[in-house]
Amino acid sequence: MLTLSLPFHEVTSQMPAPLFRLERLPLLIFFLLFATVIILYIRWAKKGESLFIRKIAGLEAIEEAVGRATEMGKPVLFVPGIQELDDMQTIAAVSILGRVARITAQYETQIIVPVNYPLVLAASQEVIEQAYKEAGHDDSVNRDAVRYVAGEQMALAAAINGIITRERPAANILMGAFFAESLLIAETGYAAGSIQIAGTAEPEQLPFFIASCDYTLMGEELYAASSYLSREPVLLGGLKGLDFMKIFLVFLIIIGTVLMTIGAGDWLRSLLMAE
Template identity: 55%
Template sequence: MNNRKISLVILISAIWLTLCSQILLAQEAAPPTGTKFDYHWFDTNRLNVFITLAIVFSAILWFIARAKKGKSLFIRRIAGLDAIEEAVGRATEMGKSVLYIPGIHDMNDIQTVASMIILGNVAKTIARYDIPLIVPIRQPFVVPVAEEAVRQGYLSAGRPDAFMKDNIRFISDEQFAYAAAVNGIMLRERPAANLLLGSFYAESLLLAETGASTGAIQVAGTANIHQLPFFVVACDYTLIGEELFAASAYLSREPKLLGSLKGSDLAKALIVLAIIIGTILETIGVKWFTKLFVVQ
């Protein structure tokens, strides 16, 4: 099944689930007396949210359409990508493996999705140099996706024979058991490069610190703000927050990702504009603009 069909399934599922949840909400909220919640198909109190989403989504669709037509959409080069290439290069020079840790969350986390895209590209680079790529995984759902990403990477590099399924390893569902086992891999197999890209939680410093102690070059990236400080101190380069998504869009040049990134840039521009206008008006005592953002 190609990407187009998968996207269609995802879209239909999302619409169907949203409709189902709305119907359930409407049916089951048979209100006991005195209830303060009132369920409708459309909540006029949140009209501002609807308008904002409509603007941002229209922009995303417009950018996607432009990307599909082959129009060039500029994204600045993400410095972290050079660091990934450098890390893989060093592993090649040393003839050692590369350890790719795609975070601990499931496929329903967009960070894991972005990580899988980057994994595919890393696999493509690694396949050319004939060094092992080890991918330890915490969530069962992620295993088939990672297998597919790495297989595709090796295939694109013209080296399907070099793909080793056993290196995509399901470790454990338990967070710290997973961390302990990955630490074990770092210490025993001594990869020359550790790439930690995805959604990380309390295990981030345990992994990054162990990796640093082995002397491996480390590149990390996550959108989990509270874990970024550990990566910043323990890794050679860190992709901060949205840079992870930008990197996946930059690498894949996939119209949907590019369009989404450009759309989110537009949203940021609107927010900056709103903050500038709002702050000026608030400072001179004008309040109506701020009220536009109040949600009941």
């Protein structure tokens, strides 16, 4: 019994780690609940139930912005953020790009997509080609619409500012993860007189976009954009599920605040804490 002669912390450190990470159990429960709610709402939507989704002004303005670019004979600039394709914001941005490309295809308007990661380049090219094909304009696809311009953050900002200054796009659509370069791009777009629609889930960059852009999608609105633009009931069902979970979380926050205020909320805090 070698272990009995060792201090307790050494014994526990020699014990094999558990197979299942019990400390993450609350997250698993939350994930299962979340998945169930989303699936239930989607099934509900499939049955043809009417779903109310509030209007998002920024998304309503996309078609108007592309229309303006068409009237002026100028291109539309779409920047899908500056993160790699494994970032959810970039995936959301590429999804929105598909919708925007379909509108530019219908209006026969040039679209420019500067990117800073080759994987985003490949995905964006594929999405644009598919969008043009579905719009029945596969002969007018320009493979150079998506351009790899730089791999560095500030070099990308300089390249985008150069495109805005030289090509004067009538509409700038900035969607995805942005950081310090957000204001550099948005202010240049403002100076160029472009109509600007931005969307990001980075809270620190939102004030910059609000100050410089005509419309701004905040946080969850970015992820909801592709479903909202598609108008498909099944996708809108997913958005309603999200709303339900938000109400549930707000309810939990209120209960937690009350319990912590009266000094009886430690059990709830430890229940919801997860590593």
